[in-house]
Amino acid sequence: MTIAVYLAIYAGAAMFLAGCLRRILIYARAPLHLRWELYPVPHEDPARAEHGGSYFESAGWWHKPQVFHRCREWMAMFQEIAFLKSLREFNPRLWIPSFLFHGGLYLWIASLILMMAATLPGALTPELQIARLSVALLPAAAWAGFAGEILVIAGALLLLLRRMTDVSLKNYTKAGDIFNLLFFIVAFAFLAAGFVIHGSNAASMGEIARGILRFDRGTDIGVVLGTGLMLTSALAAWIPFTHMSHFIAKYFTWHSVRWDDRRMERGSAMESKVAGYMNYHPTWAALHLAANGEKSWAEIAASAPAQEAKK
Amino acid sequence: MNRPTTPQDASRRGREALIHLENEDLMPLPEPLASPALDHSWPLLSDSCKAAYECGLDNTCAVNIPQPKSREEEEKLVAQFLSGLQKLFSRENNWTFLQPLLLTMEHCTGCQTCAEACHIFEAGGRKELYRPTFRTEILRRLYFKHVKHGGLLSAWQHGDLTLNWPLVARLIELAYRCNLCRRCAQACPIGCDNGLVARELRKLFSQEMGIAPREIHENGSMLQLKTGSSTGMNAEVVKDNIAFIDEDISERTGIEFHTPWDVEGADVLLIHNAGEIMAWPENPGAFGLILTLAGVNWTMSSELAAYDSINYGLWYDDAQFARVALKHVEAARNLGVKRIVLGECGHAHKALCVVADRMLTGEMNIPRESSLPLLRDIVLSGKIKFDPSRNEFPVTLHDPCNMVRLMGVVEPQREILRELCPQFREMEPHGVNNYCCGGGSGFAIMGGNNFPDWRFHVSGRKKLEQILNAFSDCLDAAIPKYVCAPCSNCKGQFRDMFAYYNLWKENRLMYGGLAELIVNAMADVKPGFIEWEWH
Numbered sequence: 149m150t151i152a153v154y155l156a157i158y159a160g161a162a163m164f165l166a167g168c169l170r171r172i173l174i175y176a177r178a179p180l181h182l183r184w185e186l187y188p189v190p191h192e193d194p195a196r197a198e199h200g201g202s203y204f205e206s207a208g209w210w211h212k213p214q215v216f217h218r219c220r221e222w223m224a225m226f227q228e229i230a231f232l233k234s235l236r237e238f239n240p241r242l243w244i245p246s247f248l249f250h251g252g253l254y255l256w257i258a259s260l261i262l263m264m265a266a267t268l269p270g271a272l273t274p275e276l277q278i279a280r281l282s283v284a285l286l287p288a289a290a291w292a293g294f295a296g297e298i299l300v301i302a303g304a305l306l307l308l309l310r311r312m313t314d315v316s317l318k319n320y321t322k323a324g325d326i327f328n329l330l331f332f333i334v335a336f337a338f339l340a341a342g343f344v345i346h347g348s349n350a351a352s353m354g355e356i357a358r359g360i361l362r363f364d365r366g367t368d369i370g371v372v373l374g375t376g377l378m379l380t381s382a383l384a385a386w387i388p389f390t391h392m393s394h395f396i397a398k399y400f401t402w403h404s405v406r407w408d409d410r411r412m413e414r415g416s417a418m419e420s421k422v423a424g425y426m427n428y429h430p431t432w433a434a435l436h437l438a439a440n441g442e443k444s445w446a447e448i449a450a451s452a453p454a455q456e457a458k459k
Numbered sequence: 460m461n462r463p464t465t466p467q468d469a470s471r472r473g474r475e476a477l478i479h480l481e482n483e484d485l486m487p488l489p490e491p492l493a494s495p496a497l498d499h500s501w502p503l504l505s506d507s508c509k510a511a512y513e514c515g516l517d518n519t520c521a522v523n524i525p526q527p528k529s530r531e532e533e534e535k536l537v538a539q540f541l542s543g544l545q546k547l548f549s550r551e552n553n554w555t556f557l558q559p560l561l562l563t564m565e566h567c568t569g570c571q572t573c574a575e576a577c578h579i580f581e582a583g584g585r586k587e588l589y590r591p592t593f594r595t596e597i598l599r600r601l602y603f604k605h606v607k608h609g610g611l612l613s614a615w616q617h618g619d620l621t622l623n624w625p626l627v628a629r630l631i632e633l634a635y636r637c638n639l640c641r642r643c644a645q646a647c648p649i650g651c652d653n654g655l656v657a658r659e660l661r662k663l664f665s666q667e668m669g670i671a672p673r674e675i676h677e678n679g680s681m682l683q684l685k686t687g688s689s690t691g692m693n694a695e696v697v698k699d700n701i702a703f704i705d706e707d708i709s710e711r712t713g714i715e716f717h718t719p720w721d722v723e724g725a726d727v728l729l730i731h732n733a734g735e736i737m738a739w740p741e742n743p744g745a746f747g748l749i750l751t752l753a754g755v756n757w758t759m760s761s762e763l764a765a766y767d768s769i770n771y772g773l774w775y776d777d778a779q780f781a782r783v784a785l786k787h788v789e790a791a792r793n794l795g796v797k798r799i800v801l802g803e804c805g806h807a808h809k810a811l812c813v814v815a816d817r818m819l820t821g822e823m824n825i826p827r828e829s830s831l832p833l834l835r836d837i838v839l840s841g842k843i844k845f846d847p848s849r850n851e852f853p854v855t856l857h858d859p860c861n862m863v864r865l866m867g868v869v870e871p872q873r874e875i876l877r878e879l880c881p882q883f884r885e886m887e888p889h890g891v892n893n894y895c896c897g898g899g900s901g902f903a904i905m906g907g908n909n910f911p912d913w914r915f916h917v918s919g920r921k922k923l924e925q926i927l928n929a930f931s932d933c934l935d936a937a938i939p940k941y942v943c944a945p946c947s948n949c950k951g952q953f954r955d956m957f958a959y960y961n962l963w964k965e966n967r968l969m970y971g972g973l974a975e976l977i978v979n980a981m982a983d984v985k986p987g988f989i990e991w992e993w994h
Contacts, residue, residue, distance in 0.1 A: 178558035179550055183813045184655065186645050187867040187891045200891035202867025204812060207832040208798075228648075238646040239572035246570075319463050319587060320569040320596055324616035390616065394649045397566035401650025405559045409867075412816050412824055419820045426820075428551045432666040433542065436681065437778045439666075445554075449781035449818070453684055 150365055153374045157360055160381025167388025168396060175400045180421050186406045190224040191216045202409060214411060225402065230254070245306030249332075252299025256336075259293030267357040290343065290353040297340040304332045328392060335379035342373025464587040466596045469629045470621040474509070476518040477588055477629070480913075484584035486920055489927045491934060492960060499959065501916070502909045513628035517588060520908040521635040522672050524628055533624035536668070540627045541605055543667030547659060548606045555777050560659055563651040564602050567595065573643035573653055578894045579636065582920035589917070591643040591653035594633045597626070598656055631670055634660040638899035638918055639774060640860040645891070658900075661775035671775050675901040679771040680779040684786070688733040688767035697766045700736050701743065701759070708744030712984035716751040718743075721794060722758035728796040729757050729830070730787060732804035732947035733767035735972075739950060739994070745974035746802060746830070748984075753837040758796065765790030768807035769947075773814060774900045784815035791825045798826040800833055803972045805859030805946035806899075809866050829862065831945065831973070835871035838878055838977060846982040847879050852939050854880040854976070855929040857922070857953075858893035859946035867891075872945055872973055879980040880943075886925040894921045896944070898952025915959045919952055923960070926968070936967045939991050945973040954994075963993045 188200035196205060197220060203209045227233045232250060236243040266285040308329045311321045346353070359367030369377070387393055412418055426446035432439045436453040443451070464477050471477070482495035492498065504514055513524040527533045546552035547560070573591040574580045583589040600620040603609040609617065620626070637657035644652040664670040683689045688697065701718045709715040719725070729750070735742045750757045759766060764786035772780025788811075791799050801807050812827045819825075837843065856876055862868045869890050876883040886893070896903075897919025905914075930940050944950045953970035962968040969991060979988040 175558060175562065178561060179554035180817065181558045182555045182815075182817045184556070184559055184652075185813070185865070185867075186641060187864055187869070189867065192867070196867070196870075199869050200864075200867060201869045204829055204866055204868050205832055205871055207828060207836050208826075209828065210798075210826040232648060234646065234648040235570070235572060238575060239570060239648075242570055242572070315463060316571045316574065316590075317569060319465055320571070320592060322616060322618045325569065391566045391568055394566040394568065397562050398650055400558065401562050401566075401652075405562070405652070406644075406650055412819065414821065414824055418817070419824075422817055423820055425554045426818075428554060430546070430552045432546060432552060432778070433539065434666050434669040436669065436676075437666055439778070445781070448778050449785055451782070453681055453779065453782065 149371060149374050150359070150367055150369050153369050153377050154360060154363055154365075156378040156381040160384040163385035164388060167385070168393065171388055171393055171396050175397070175404075179425055180418065181405070183408065184405055185409045189407045189409055191218060191221040191407065192409075193217070194220065210411075214409075221403075221407065228398075228402070242310065245303050245310060247303070248299050249303025249307060252296045252301075252303055254296070256293050256296030256300060259289045259296060262289035262292070263353065263357045264361070267354050267361060270358055286354040293353075294340060294343045297336045297343070300336045301333055301340065304329045304336075308333070324390070328386075328390060331379075331383050331386070335376060335383050338372055338376030338379055340376075342370060342376045345372050346370055464593075466593065466600065466618070466620055469597055469633075470623050470626040471515075472623070472625050474515065476515055478516075478586055479518045480583065480586070480917070482916070484586070485916060486582045486584065486924070488920065488924055489931065491966065492923070492927065498916075499912065502912055504908055508908055513632065515625060516629045516632040517586075517636075517913075519910055519913040520632070521905055521910045521913075522631055522670065523907055524631055524670060527624060537622060537624055537627055539668045540663070541622070543663040544601060544605055546667060547663050548602065553659075553662075553777075556655060556659060559652055559655055563595065563653070563656060564599050566649050567592065567599065567651045568649060569596075570648065572646050572648055573651070576642045576646035578640075578642070578897070578921035579638065579918050582924075583917045588633070589636060591637070594630065594637070594660065595651075595653045595656045597630060597633075598660060630660060631664050633657075634664065635672065635900075635902075635905070636918075638860070638895040638897065638902060640895035640899050641865060642860075642892075642894070645864060658774065662777060665776040666778065672901065672905050672907070674905045674907070675771045675775060676779075679769075679901075679904070680776065680783060683764055683767060683769065683771075684779075684782055687763045687765075689769055689771065690733045690737050690767070692733060692736070692767075694761035694763075694766065697733065697736060698761060700740070701747075704736065704740045704744045705747060708741065708748055712748060712978065712981075712988060714748060714752070714984055716748055718747045719758045721761055722756075724795045724797075725756050725758040726797050727755055727757040727800045727833075728765075728791045728794060728798070729759055729800050729802060730765060730768040730807070731759075731802035732769050732807055734769070734947045734951070735802065735804075738954075739947070739972065741975055741988070742803060742972040745972070745978040745988075748978055749834065749837060749843070749974060752981075753840070753842050755833075755837075757800075758794065760790040760794060762786070762790040762793065768801050768804050768811070770807060770810035770815075771901060773806050773810040780810065780814070781818055784811055784818060785823070787811055788815075788819055788823045788825050788827075792822060796825075798828060800828055800830050802830055803945040803947065803974065805861035805948060808859075808868070809861035813866050829866070829868050829871075831862070831868055831871040831875075834973065834977060835874050838875050844982040845879055845977075845980045847881055847980055849982075849986060850880045850976055850980045851882065852941060853882045853884065853930055853933050854941045854943055855884055855886055855926065856889070857886070857896060857926075857942055857944040857946075857949055858889055858891075859944070859949050860893065860895050860899055862946065863893055864891045872943075875973060875977065876943065879976060884929055886929045894925060896922050896946075896949040896952040897956070898948055903948045903951040903955070911955065911959075914952070915956045919956045922952075923956060930966075930968070934966050936965060939967045939969060941976070941989070942968065942970040943973055943976060944970055958993075967991075969993075 431441045438454040603617040641654035770783040
């Protein structure tokens with residue numbers, strides 16, 4: 149059991165990281181798109197950002213350098229991530245279940261990080277006694293993890309209920325969406341049950357964490373907790389291949405689309421990029437484009453449209 | 460049909476539309492239009508229209524897609540659609556919007572937050588068909604099935620859909636049931652953009668299948684690139700019209716001025732929406748007077764397309780968009796002007812200042828700006844003497860989406876109105892949270908079949924509610940009221956919608972631009988520049 153759990157955790161973590169990396173690379177390597185920002189843009193001058201204004205409010209804007217107030221941008225992102233601000237503002241009915249779910253996940257991930265941080269030194273240097281380092285941290289981390297699991301289960305149950313009963317959600321809910329929520333509920337229920345059965349013995353949880361880090365086959369994980377860990381690993385491996393990886397997308401939709409008001413400067417890297425795209429050879433078939441795959445974007449843009457035959 | 464329409468329904472064969480709207484289905488309006496019984500009845504599509512065109516969406520017809528004559532023709536059209544779908548997700552063909560499109564395709568959680576922000580969904584009686592995610596869901600399923608080549612697991616995860624001609628035909632019409640105002644994208648917790656999806660679908664249909672509404676393609680961007688303006692005016696006609704406007708405005712104001720043409724090295728190249736010259740000549744006239752009195756070194760250009768700021772490609776076609784944007788900056792470069800200033804036209808603002816910014820490299824990257832900050836600076840500079848009491852009537856401000864939510868020009872127009880209009884009041888919500896006029900993305904100029912009825916009843920309904928609420932304390936016909944709309948497209952929508960609901964005759968509800976209010980308040984011009992006559 150112990151080895152199976154370890155292997156599941158290693159494989160799940162590897163697939164999660166590889167899947168996330170793949171997705172990040174796909175979006176990061178996509179061509180720079182045309183400007184498509186949406187206001188308010190928080191990194192604007194604070195006086196303008198208050199009402200959603202841009203540097204276009206200033207006549208002769210090109211004479212002034214573009215200033216980015218990154219702190220404001222990160223503050224806006226923090227509010228969005230931590231409190232799901234948009235959802236609270238525009239869809240308050242869904243905010244409570246979603247906040248429970250995401251808040252629980254954050255708590256659980258924080259506990260995981262805390263647990264690993266507390267056990268890592270002991271795992272790397274076995275002569276250090278784990279209890280000495282983690283006596284304060286591990287019980288808090290273990291209980292935080294348990295609280296996170298309960299919140300995730302509660303949030304997922306409420307989200308499931310909404311998806312099954314609210315007509316507006318039901319119409320767009322696929323079998324995969326139900327499966328994803330059930331996956332969370334079952335995996336985290338096993339984790340929570342495993343914690344309860346295992347007791348709040350922090351040393352035991354710490355041992356498990358250390359065992360994972362050191363591949364210590366002698367650690368007794370227990371069937372329920374072990375099942376929970378294997379299911380959670382499978383869930384982690386699955387997430388990057390679903391829309392649940394929106395934590396990655398959100399970085400790009402916010403920073404690269406909604407808030408991307410970088411302007412074209414002569415001689416800039418952006419200008420070189422766009423000049424490269426203008427050499428692409430599109431193959432759109434409509435007559436007015438005259439895009440036969442031999443003309444570049446630049447040539448098409450500089451040409452008059454071909455007159456279409458009367459329909 | 461009692462059950463909600465589903466994406467799979469869009470594949471249904473048969474002549475019956477998926478939904479049919481009645482006044483009782485729609486969001487109620489405030490007084491004086493509170494009773495659905497007093498509202499216009501919906502004109503049905505003619506039999507000849509139904510026989511000739513695809514009208515299977517909502518008994519409204521915007522695009523006039525001819526019905527295929529055989530299954531073979533249907534299959535050919537579906538194959539064209541599939542080919543376009545592949546191109547929409549390829550780097551070479553769609554570098555312009557690939558990244559945001561991919562993000563929207565792959566990450567919507569289906570939370571429906573966007574629907575609550577959409578004026579068409581709300582005003583249209585919350586019909587599934589008008590939900591922002593409805594068309595996106597169709598495209599998403601097609602994307603995973605035909606672009607990503609997903610099998611059974613993908614269908615289970617993302618949903619399945621039968622691709623056939625009825626689905627494509629309905630999707631073409633559905634792409635023209637969105638104003639592209641992107642209020643939905645502003646609300647989305649993930650950042651998905653259903654407005655972009657509607658725009659990209661339009662692009663697929665135009666760039667691959669050659670299908671677009673006649674008003675925005677043949678009579679729009681094609682005509683502009685051929686004659687210089689979608690109004691059909693060539694340079695000589697425009698110059699004649701402007702000369703007439705100059706004379707008329709000089710006479711009305713008592714201050715003589717002449718619009719300068721093709722002045723090399725001028726500080727400002729002013730480009731109006733040429734529709735203003737035809738429909739609202741007092742607007743370019745007011746601009747000419749203001750710039751002349753403020754001592755601005757300005758000019759207009761008679762080069763092809765440079766006297767018409769419109770760029771309809773923004774709504775449906777990247778190639779047409781790029782071609783028109785290039786014409787605008789080429790004219791500026793040829794004259795050697797220091798900057799391009801755009802008159803009161805929302806989509807022209809976004810097209811040339813924002814979206815085209817990443818197409819214009821090197822010497823084509825000429826500074827481009829909105830006229831609103833320039834007007835604000837002139838009004839507040841003290842160069843011109845004003846008498847705000849001349850604007851002593853209720854004024855509210857419409858925020859054109861393209862200038863405000865999509866460009867961030869929010870305050871300059873307000874600073875002017877606060878300075879010059881004592882009875883200025885805001886609509887709610889306003890600024891970047893505004894609602895579209897209902898004529899956005901080309902709807903204001905699309906007048907085929909019963910589409911105008913749809914845009915007055917549905918897409919314009921939320922804005923109409925806002926306007927009536929803003930003037931709820933002064934609806935009496937004895938009090939003239941002014942909706943300031945610094946955008947030609949929005950003005951076109953207000954002109955048609957107010958006339959449709961008889962709001963000028965019954966409630967003295969007028970619309971107009973910002974420059975007209977400025978001239979109306981000038982202390983040194985003859986009083987009464989705004990004539991309070993319906994036009």
